[in-house]
Amino acid sequence: xxxxxxxxxxxxxxxxxxxxxxxxxxxxxxxxxxxxxxxxxxxxxxxxxxxxxxxxxxxxxxxxxxxxxxxxxxxxxxxxxxxxxxxxxxxxxxxxxxxxxxxxxxxxxxxxxxxxxxxxxxxxxxxxxxxxxxxxxxxxxxxxxxxxxxxxxxxxxxxxxxxxxxxxxxxxxxxxxxxxxxxxxxxxxxxxxxxxxxxxxxxxxxxxxxxxxxxxxxxxxxxxxxxxxxxxxxxxxxxxxxxxxxxxxxxxxxxxxxxxxxxxxxxxxxxxxxxxxxxxxxxxxxxxxxxxxxxxxxxxxxxxxxxxxxxxxxxxxxxxxxxxxxxxxxxxxxxxxxxxxxxxxxxxxxxxxxxxxxxxxxxxxxxxxxxxxxxxxxxxxxxxxxxxxxxxxxxxxxxxxxxxxxxxxxxxxxxxxxxxxxxxxxxxxxxxxxxxxxxxxxxxxxxxxxxxxxxxxxxxxxxxxxxxxxxxxxxxxxxxxxxxxxxxxxxxxxxxxxxxxxxxxxxxxxxxxxxxxxxxxxxxxxxxxxxxxxxxxxxxxxxxxxxxxxxxxxxxxxxxxxxxxxxxxxxxxxxxxxxxxxxxxxxxxxxxxxxxxxxxxxxxxxxxxxxxxxxxxxxxxxxxxxxxxxxxxxxxxxxxxxxxxxxxxxxxxxxxxxxxxxxxxxxxxxxxxxxxxxxxxxxxxxxxxxxxxxxxxxxxxxxxxxxxxxxxxxxxxxxxxxxxxxxxxxxxxxxxxxxxxxxxxxxxxxxxxxxxxxxxxxxxxxxxxxxxxxx
Numbered sequence: 083x084x085x086x087x088x089x090x091x092x093x094x095x096x097x098x099x100x101x102x103x104x105x106x107x108x109x110x111x112x113x114x115x116x117x118x119x120x121x122x123x124x125x126x127x128x129x130x131x132x133x134x135x136x137x138x139x140x141x142x143x144x145x146x147x148x149x150x151x152x153x154x155x156x157x158x159x160x161x162x163x164x165x166x167x168x169x170x171x172x173x174x175x176x177x178x179x180x181x182x183x184x185x186x187x188x189x190x191x192x193x194x195x196x197x198x199x200x201x202x203x204x205x206x207x208x209x210x211x212x213x214x215x216x217x218x219x220x221x222x223x224x225x226x227x228x229x230x231x232x233x234x235x236x237x238x239x240x241x242x243x244x245x246x247x248x249x250x251x252x253x254x255x256x257x258x259x260x261x262x263x264x265x266x267x268x269x270x271x272x273x274x275x276x277x278x279x280x281x282x283x284x285x286x287x288x289x290x291x292x293x294x295x296x297x298x299x300x301x302x303x304x305x306x307x308x309x310x311x312x313x314x315x316x317x318x319x320x321x322x323x324x325x326x327x328x329x330x331x332x333x334x335x336x337x338x339x340x341x342x343x344x345x346x347x348x349x350x351x352x353x354x355x356x357x358x359x360x361x362x363x364x365x366x367x368x369x370x371x372x373x374x375x376x377x378x379x380x381x382x383x384x385x386x387x388x389x390x391x392x393x394x395x396x397x398x399x400x401x402x403x404x405x406x407x408x409x410x411x412x413x414x415x416x417x418x419x420x421x422x423x424x425x426x427x428x429x430x431x432x433x434x435x436x437x438x439x440x441x442x443x444x445x446x447x448x449x450x451x452x453x454x455x456x457x458x459x460x461x462x463x464x465x466x467x468x469x470x471x472x473x474x475x476x477x478x479x480x481x482x483x484x485x486x487x488x489x490x491x492x493x494x495x496x497x498x499x500x501x502x503x504x505x506x507x508x509x510x511x512x513x514x515x516x517x518x519x520x521x522x523x524x525x526x527x528x529x530x531x532x533x534x535x536x537x538x539x540x541x542x543x544x545x546x547x548x549x550x551x552x553x554x555x556x557x558x559x560x561x562x563x564x565x566x567x568x569x570x571x572x573x574x575x576x577x578x579x580x581x582x583x584x585x586x587x588x589x590x591x592x593x594x595x596x597x598x599x600x601x602x603x604x605x606x607x608x609x610x611x612x613x614x615x616x617x618x619x620x621x622x623x624x625x626x627x628x629x630x631x632x633x634x635x636x637x638x639x640x641x642x643x644x645x646x647x648x649x650x651x652x653x654x655x656x657x658x659x660x661x662x663x664x665x666x667x668x669x670x671x672x673x674x675x676x677x678x679x680x681x682x683x684x685x686x687x688x689x690x691x692x693x694x695x696x697x698x699x700x701x702x703x704x705x706x707x708x709x710x711x712x713x714x715x716x717x718x719x720x721x722x723x724x725x726x727x728x729x730x731x732x733x734x735x736x737x738x739x740x741x742x743x744x745x746x747x748x749x750x751x752x753x754x755x756x757x758x759x760x761x762x763x764x765x766x767x768x769x770x771x772x773x774x775x776x777x778x779x780x781x782x783x784x785x786x787x788x789x790x791x792x793x794x795x796x797x798x799x800x801x802x803x804x805x806x807x808x809x810x811x812x813x814x815x816x817x818x819x820x821x822x823x824x825x826x827x828x829x830x831x832x833x834x835x836x837x838x839x840x841x842x843x844x845x846x847x848x849x850x851x852x853x854x855x856x857x
Contacts, residue, residue: 100413105406112398120391124384128377132354135376136343139356139369142295142303143341147358147367149293150305155362157201157266157283158244164192165270165281170208174270174278177213178222189217202289204260207282209234230282237265237280243273246363248307249284250322259288262321264313287321290314301371306331308364330355330370345373462534466492466541468592475588487529487545489554492582492591493562494598495521495540497575498610499715505575513573514540520568525561531588539599543591554584555615562613576610578602583617603672630677631660639685640771645729651721658713675716679703682724688769691731743768743775744782755795756816761787796832799825803841810837 164170169188178186189208196206197219207230208217216228225231233249249265251258264285269277291314294303305314310326325331329348334357337344341358352373359366461478464470479486495517497510505513514535521533521542531543546557562579569577580601582594601614638653661674683703706719747764764787765772776787783790795817802813814825829837 101406101410104410104413105402108402108406108409109399112402113395116391116394116398120387123387127383132373132376135371136354136356139301139354139371140341140343143356143358143367143369146293146295146303146305147360147365150290150365150367151360151362153201153293154246154266157203157285158268160196160201161206161266161268161281161283162244162272164196165268165272167192170270170279170281173208174210174212178210178215178217186217186222190221193217193219196283201283202285202292203283204263204286205284207234207280207284209280209282210278211238211280212278234280234282237267237282238269238277240267241275242267242269243275244268246307246365248309248311248313248322260286262287262313264290264307287313288318291318291321300375301369304366304368304370306366306368310335310366313365330368334366334368458532459534462532462541462543463536465531465543465588465591466534466536466595468589470589472589487588488547489584489586490531490543490545490588490591490594491554491558491584492594492598493521493542493544493558493565494580494582494595494602495542495565495569496538496578496580496602498578499576503575510538511535513575514538516573517565517569517577520572521565524564524568536595539602541595541598543588543594559613559615566611566613570611578610578612578614581613581615630674631657634660635678635681639681640774642682642685642725642728643689643732643771644774645732647726647729650725650729651717654717654720654725658717662713676704678720679724682720682728686724686728686731689728689732690735691728743770743778747775747779747787748783751791751794755791755798756818758818759791792828793832796829799829799837800840800844803837804844813837 169185169192173182173185173189176182176185178189193206193208197203205218209225209230210216211225211234214225216223216225216230216234218228225234228234237247245267247265247267249263251261251263264287266283266285268281269275270279270281271277290305294305294314294316303314303316304312304320304325306325307313310324310331312320312323312325315321326335330346330353333344333346333355334342339359340361343354343356345352345354347353348370354371354373354376355368356371357366357368461470465475497513497517500507500510517540518533518535521540525533525542525544529544529546533540533542535541544558544561546554558581562581566577566579569575580598580603582597582601585591585594597616601616604614634653634657638650638657641649641653657678661671703724706723746768750764750767751759761772761776765775768775779785779787779790785793799813799817802808802816803810808816810826811822814822817825819825819828826836829835829840833840835843
């Protein structure tokens with residue numbers, strides 16, 4: 083009874099909890115759309131007003147630019163016609179004195195006509211640089227007496243045939259309408275860099291200000307020359323100010339566009355900037371408007387929208403309460419059934435009724451979906467491992483669980499390297515599953531079986547409805563190329579793809595998987611991002627067997643003994659070039675690598691090294707070598723993991739080895755002085771290179787090998803001369819001299835007397851002791 087009562091209280095609490103949630107949910111589904119609608123209305127109105135303002139500003143800037151350019155080009159064309167006239171060209175080589183009065187009058191009248199009201203020009207100057215005179219509305223003056231003489235010389239040096247420039251008149255009062263002028267300078271003859279004269283038309287900036295748009299909207303309008311100086315502005319005090327350092331001009335200069343719109347913070351205030359650059363003279367037309375001035379109308383719309391939303395929210399709350407009561411009734415009946423189930427004792431009081439009902443349904447559906455996907459992947463693993471029978475395959479194709487394909491190829495994808503990417507080895511499995519998903523999207527489902535990940539490969543059985551070999555190969559190559567490009571684009575990784583031969587029976591998939599992996603194995607000789615067909619690999623690499631490059635390996639081993647790391651790596655590169663450049667099968671290629679590794683390990687063990695010094699982990703050297711995917715990786719691995727540790731080991735033991743080698747060579751000399759002795763003989767006995775033995779012996783004893791042998795034989799000769807009755811010929815033959823004369827000559831050189839004289843001088847004396855390392 084207590085348990086039933088407790089369960090009833092629990093159900094009641096759940097009902098109260100769920101009713102509150104249902105009520106809140108009903109409110110939310112009504113409130114959120116209202117809030118979203120209100121926000122959308124306000125945001126949309128603000129956006130429309132802002133877009134409208136942007137369009138207006140763009141049109142205004144563009145129209146102003148066109149008005150300016152129309153007037154400027156009209157002035158430009160008029161001046162061009164004038165300087166092209168015969169009168170102007172004739173005047174360039176004349177003084178314009180009384181003899182040229184008619185020409186003078188004609189030029190004066192032409193200058194008057196250029197200063198029409200339509201143009202707004204304040205003055206037009208005709209300067210002759212060669213004849214040293216300037217002509218304007220007041221007549222002719224000598225160049226040095228004219229107020230513009232310095233400016234004219236400056237304009238003459240500009241490397242342009244025609245240009246506009248800004249000029250501030252020093253002769254007028256500040257604030258005068260003609261204080262600032264835009265000067266159109268054209269060189270005579272036309273298009274000449276080195277002119278005979280200049281035509282200068284002065285256009286006051288006040289005339290340009292008249293062409294600015296007259297509007298009631300807020301904002302500032304600027305016209306800037308190519309030096310970013312203000313030519314025209316609504317604020318005349320801005321005329322002549324250089325704006326090159328202002329934030330919006332810096333931004334425009336960085337964009338390097340002919341025209342654009344953008345927003346930016348200026349003095350912590352948001353502004354909208356619209357600009358257009360003139361291709362005619364490089365002038366810039368800019369409008370700057372505060373964002374709040376644009377959107378102030380939308381705030382009024384926001385208040386109206388907020389009032390309407392509040393009314394709707396009150397109505398929604400009332401309807402939600404009534405609707406929740408009705409909606410709760412069927413949920414209560416369902417939960418009563420759940421409450422009577424055996425699992426009810428494990429239900430948490432914090433979870434409501436619908437939560438458990440929904441959870442049970444989701445668990446059932448999720449389990450079904452996962453099991454279906456896992457079964458498909460499990461089936462593909464079985465198929466690729468050869469564990470699927472004919473009847474099972476036919477049944478799956480008949481039930482349309484698998485696509486029915488006329489031909490198939492196994493496409494095997496492998497990540498070449500993670501070096502240089504943002505990924506680590508810990509991400510490799512995740513990347514393979516990402517590639518698996520991409521392959522599933524790139525290949526249409528009717529033309530493939532489910533893609534799977536097997537160890538370090540992504541494997542897909544792809545096919546089609548044709549049996550023509552050339553068509554299947556071309557389609558598979560295009561498919562592989564799309565996969566490669568997609569992985570490069572989205573994952574920024576290089577991948578290689580191995581492709582098997584085409585087959586028609588799905589049960590041949592295990593053999594095809596082996597072929598695809600074997601094709602990838604050939605990729606280590608062809609570099610990263612390869613697409614490899616197994617039939618091409620057999621045709622390219624199968625040829626007559628070649629011999630193992632033992633000479634290169636022997637030289638490499640010798641240089642390792644000599645601790646010459648640079649030469650050893652150079653010979654390793656040469657070895658790899660030889661075996662990768664020849665037409666051999668992949669199996670032969672791997673056998674050559676294993677033989678090289680065996681030669682290196684044999685040398686390391688002969689030198690007294692232990693395998694565990696090189697193999698630091700549980701992986702074997704063979705496995706690590708075979709897991710490498712490219713020739714450079716193999717060279718780097720053999721260098722860093724084998725050759726470099728071997729040389730370090732030899733260097734650490736060099737002192738002990740030197741002493742041991744030196745002692746062994748001394749022992750050979752002391753016991754076999756009466757036999758032919760050479761470095762080659764000693765090196766062969768000690769299993770070291772003769773040059774290495776000679777260098778070690780010299781370092782330990784201070785004598786070259788041949789010199790030491792000769793000195794020791796000399797010591798033996800002294801002993802034989804003083805302690806035996808052997809003749810000099812017998813002694814020379816015993817000490818391996820070809821002729822007694824050679825022995826006598828060497829003895830005299832070292833002792834200052836002949837062997838016979840030495841015997842007579844030291845007859846009966848005890849022979850000298852001999853110290854092997856010092857003589």
